[in-house]
Amino acid sequence: MDVTATVWTLLPPIIAIALALITKEVYSSLMIGILSGALLYTGFHPLKAVETTFTIMGSKLGDNINICIFLVLLGILVSLITKSGASRAYGEWAVKTIRSRRGASFATSFLGMFIFVDDYFNCLTVGTVMRPVTDKYSISRAKLAYIIDATAAPICIIAPVSSWAAAVGSNLQDAGGFESTMGAFVSTIPYNLYALLSILLVVVLCLADLDFGPMAKAQRLAEETGDLGAVDAPAAAEEAGNKPKGRVYDLIIPVAALIVFSVLAMLYTGRFFNGEGLTLAEAFGDCDSSMSLVLGGFGGLLVAFLLFIPRKVVGFKAFMEGIGEGIKSMVPACTILTLAWTISGVCRDLLGTGQYVGELVRHFSLSLYFLPAIIFVVAALLSFSTGTAWGTFGILIPIVMVVMEPAGDLKLATVALAATLAGSVFGDHCSPISDTTILSSTGAGC
Numbered sequence: 001m002d003v004t005a006t007v008w009t010l011l012p013p014i015i016a017i018a019l020a021l022i023t024k025e026v027y028s029s030l031m032i033g034i035l036s037g038a039l040l041y042t043g044f045h046p047l048k049a050v051e052t053t054f055t056i057m058g059s060k061l062g063d064n065i066n067i068c069i070f071l072v073l074l075g076i077l078v079s080l081i082t083k084s085g086a087s088r089a090y091g092e093w094a095v096k097t098i099r100s101r102r103g104a105s106f107a108t109s110f111l112g113m114f115i116f117v118d119d120y121f122n123c124l125t126v127g128t129v130m131r132p133v134t135d136k137y138s139i140s141r142a143k144l145a146y147i148i149d150a151t152a153a154p155i156c157i158i159a160p161v162s163s164w165a166a167a168v169g170s171n172l173q174d175a176g177g178f179e180s181t182m183g184a185f186v187s188t189i190p191y192n193l194y195a196l197l198s199i200l201l202v203v204v205l206c207l208a209d210l211d212f213g214p215m216a217k218a219q220r221l222a223e224e225t226g227d228l229g230a231v232d233a234p235a236a237a238e239e240a241g242n243k244p245k246g247r248v249y250d251l252i253i254p255v256a257a258l259i260v261f262s263v264l265a266m267l268y269t270g271r272f273f274n275g276e277g278l279t280l281a282e283a284f285g286d287c288d289s290s291m292s293l294v295l296g297g298f299g300g301l302l303v304a305f306l307l308f309i310p311r312k313v314v315g316f317k318a319f320m321e322g323i324g325e326g327i328k329s330m331v332p333a334c335t336i337l338t339l340a341w342t343i344s345g346v347c348r349d350l351l352g353t354g355q356y357v358g359e360l361v362r363h364f365s366l367s368l369y370f371l372p373a374i375i376f377v378v379a380a381l382l383s384f385s386t387g388t389a390w391g392t393f394g395i396l397i398p399i400v401m402v403v404m405e406p407a408g409d410l411k412l413a414t415v416a417l418a419a420t421l422a423g424s425v426f427g428d429h430c431s432p433i434s435d436t437t438i439l440s441s442t443g444a445g446c
Helices: 008-024 026-041 046-063 065-084 086-098 101-114 119-136 140-149 161-169 181-191 193-208 211-225 247-269 280-285 288-308 316-329 331-351 353-363 369-384 388-407 410-430 433-443
Strands: none
Touching: 008 065, 008 181, 008 331, 008 353, 008 369, 008 388, 026 046, 026 331, 026 388, 046 065, 046 331, 065 086, 065 119, 065 161, 065 247, 065 288, 065 316, 086 119, 086 140, 086 247, 101 119, 101 140, 101 193, 101 388, 119 140, 119 433, 140 193, 140 433, 161 181, 161 288, 161 331, 161 388, 181 280, 181 410, 211 247, 211 316, 247 280, 247 288, 316 331, 331 388, 369 388, 369 410, 388 410, 410 433
């Protein structure tokens, strides 16, 4: 059955999106969407469809394996920093140093902006560290959760050195028009209005000590009665009984090393040090971002080893255990990325879904300039319903970029990509079943 350039090419993404909306579960939805596309491609031959599915999956995983390696290295680094007790040490320092409610709010938002390498790390670390400080100044746990959530995903989605940048870049591997995936990601930052305005709103609320909606009610209750709306937070007991020896710099140095090594690696893979006379912008634009992040992650891990082991902040056995725990923590992220890459391969390489949608848009004379707004709404609804920004842009980015290719307008494609990312984060923020919503609430203990 030849489905190329027919309406049937829309079936796999429609099935994946519909099932994600109905079941609120992304893994099975993506897998069924992948298999439906493979069945269409093979003329409904079950065995060939399964073979095609795993051939595409193996190929895509091989092409993007560096992204998975970086995520694993990042997970290990997060696990080791937690084991060291550095988060606890930062919290104790903050309690002694901060003198006002406004200062406590700013310190919370600043820490959230500093820990931009991963949203999971951000949510749990900021909550665990800052709870004693915000409790001291009667900041409700609801407001703490808001600050945590508003400085997690919005920061990660505009930070070039982050797990989110790696995930977005991996979905852009086959996108035409852009010189590099890193260049494409960076170009979306000025147009990612939801993320930028979310961060600005946090700063304004902290500066003016304002609240709104149910958060204002919770804050009044905290100030008038002392009821912070607190519940027992599992994150608070993570290090109990371990007598960690970590200090504040045990948190700052590994994260800073990760950032510095990643930037240097981007310049290295972009041939900045080869004596070719490239500018910084040219080197960053031509770098191998996934390999650079791997090198940066390894550098950060090596610094953590040299920082923790000689001082016995973390014992050698505990360090090795942290490696296993870090790998486990990133299995869900690697799984959803693998499925997203696979459905992208099925739609793009086998069925030509993007080309068909592009022809459909031209046939109905729908202006491409309306698409970013439509894309934002679709991404927001999908992300809200499924609770995952990664799953949303994993489904939408390949389709969006192929649709935008025939226009030949790189700036419009950039805006459409930014709308996809912004909508994904917006829906993820609003969703009560989102992992970051749950982690922000867990970290805040509310």
